[in-house]
Amino acid sequence: DAGVIQSPRHEVTEMGQEVTLRCKPISGHNSLFWYRQTMMRGLELLIYFNNNVPIDDSGMPEDRFSAKMPNASFSTLKIQPSEPRDSAVYFCASTSLAGNTQYFGPGTRLTVL
Amino acid sequence: ELKVEQNPLFLSMQEGKNYTIYCNYSTTSDRLYWYRQDPGKSLESLFVLLSNGAVKQEGRLMASLDTKARLSTLHITAAVHDLSATYFCAFHLGGATNKLIFGTGTLLAVQP
Numbered sequence: 001d002a003g004v005i006q007s008p009r010h011e012v013t014e015m016g017q018e019v020t021l022r023c024k025p026i027s028g029h030n031s032l033f034w035y036r037q038t039m040m041r042g043l044e045l046l047i048y049f050n051n052n053v054p055i056d057d058s059g060m061p062e063d064r065f066s067a068k069m070p071n072a073s074f075s076t077l078k079i080q081p082s083e084p085r086d087s088a089v090y091f092c093a094s095t096s097l098a099g100n101t102q103y104f105g106p107g108t109r110l111t112v113l
Numbered sequence: 114e115l116k117v118e119q120n121p122l123f124l125s126m127q128e129g130k131n132y133t134i135y136c137n138y139s140t141t142s143d144r145l146y147w148y149r150q151d152p153g154k155s156l157e158s159l160f161v162l163l164s165n166g167a168v169k170q171e172g173r174l175m176a177s178l179d180t181k182a183r184l185s186t187l188h189i190t191a192a193v194h195d196l197s198a199t200y201f202c203a204f205h206l207g208g209a210t211n212k213l214i215f216g217t218g219t220l221l222a223v224q225p
Binding site: 045 | 144146148154155156157158161163201210211212213215217218
């Protein structure tokens with residue numbers, strides 16, 4: 001299995017631009033999670049989906065952030081407009097509903113200038 | 114408040130020494146996880162502990178769980194440089210959710 005796939009791996013953009021991060025979960029996994037990691041705030045859960053349905057988006061920082069999961073094999077996290085404080089590593093993780101472990105993707109390092 | 118406290122936050126140790134990282138969590142949980150993160154890399158699952166008294170070992174690392182004390186430990190035996198990384202514990206929130214609550218991480222630096 002290829003594991004969780006994220007793209008792009010690195011993204012540098014200017015303040016005000018739209019950013020879209022992509023994630024392909026492990027095949028057969030029913031839950032998908034978006035995390036953000038920074039030195040100051042550590043690892044934060046932004047949102048998670050069960051069976052493509054958003055279950056908990058309480059970690060989404062503000063309306064500039066949105067996430068979708070149109071099917072079982074694809075999810076996006078969009079930031080519009082981006083701000084320098086959004087600079088972080090964004091991880092996607094997946095697990096099966098009956099599983100015990102979340103498997104993390106390689107992450108996307110986002111830099112907003 | 115749902116939280117996980119790891120102690121210490123930073124640990125510098127010499128090769129060959131033993132040490133323990135502590136993880137206290139704030140509410141009843143049925144699962145406790147340990148992850149490892151190398152600099153600039155993703156999180157890699159190390160252990161899943163599913164019951165009180167559970168102990169798991171992999172190489173020089175051994176994890177244990179005391180659900181009554183809401184405490185998990187990660188014991189390092191005869192540390193080697195390759196163990197240098199950040200170690201996270203996380204507990205499962207329970208119920209129908211798959212949500213995990215992560216600790217702040219312990220940065221382990223093993224000096225030769």
